[in-house]
Amino acid sequence: MRSVSPSEFFKSQIRTVRGWPKAGVNFRDVTTLFHNPQAFRMAIDVFASDCERRPVDIIAAVDARGFALGGALAYHLGKPFVLVRKKGKLPYKTISESYQLEYGTAAVEIHMDACKPDDRVLIVDDLIATGGTLLAAAKLFRELQGNVIGVAALIDLVELGGSQKLRAAGLNVHALCEFAEDE
Template structure:
């Protein structure tokens, strides 16, 4: 089974010229979803991973499955204002403007080993901000894992420059 074949491409979404890589078709295909999770987990099977941090929203789905496989806790990283308890946040640059993500202040304890998970890495801005959040709580980012890499946008390289190992399963050229 080829994971690429389970990912739908939607042209001109969310704006003209963009090829949106939609993993909802992969998530709906039991064998593809299982294979993706197994491949993301494989390098850390048997390792001591304390937490898996998933970036809103598709990172919750994939990250929850990865956390289950690793017998680790799950930490949601959300857009500002969505978490009910005391949080810390990081603001990061977008193509036009800024955005922010946050995590509960008590979600990660100092010294915990954390894997960051999302469906796709593009420019890496959100993932780099998530790395900053995890590290600010004293967590060690063991790796950042994504089903899809868009290498032309440089996000995986941006994370590697932060000394974060990156695992991706498939790559697509372009945006």
């Protein structure tokens, strides 16, 4: 029997919903991975192992599926957890950063006290697409003088170029698997 690589295992745990939310889109549904305790635990263990090699002070996660990953990782590591939310969703003083979408703009924000200068921050999300949200989140932490050591995601949609943009911005990128557009 052929052994399966970690990347292949994680890919096998993610459902592809074709034609959603519109024709021509292949939506990568990570809720199936979350539903499998073994796969979810393995994903968190892999990210935690990476954090042991590159020390982290704060785990930040992007609204909303990133919260499941980031919260579990922060708990596992015993680290503070910071929410990166869509604009207007946080109750205290915030800073925000806008970024481009395919049609228009969006913005994310964090609390003003999300990190201290030189805190090492890892930003977690479910997937890397164009990189806009993760770049905006990194800019916010850098504005607070945090040291964004990288980003972690279950999926890299390589053809959309986000991981390249993140690396060009000086960020380490760790994705557990990649999907091509036609897979």
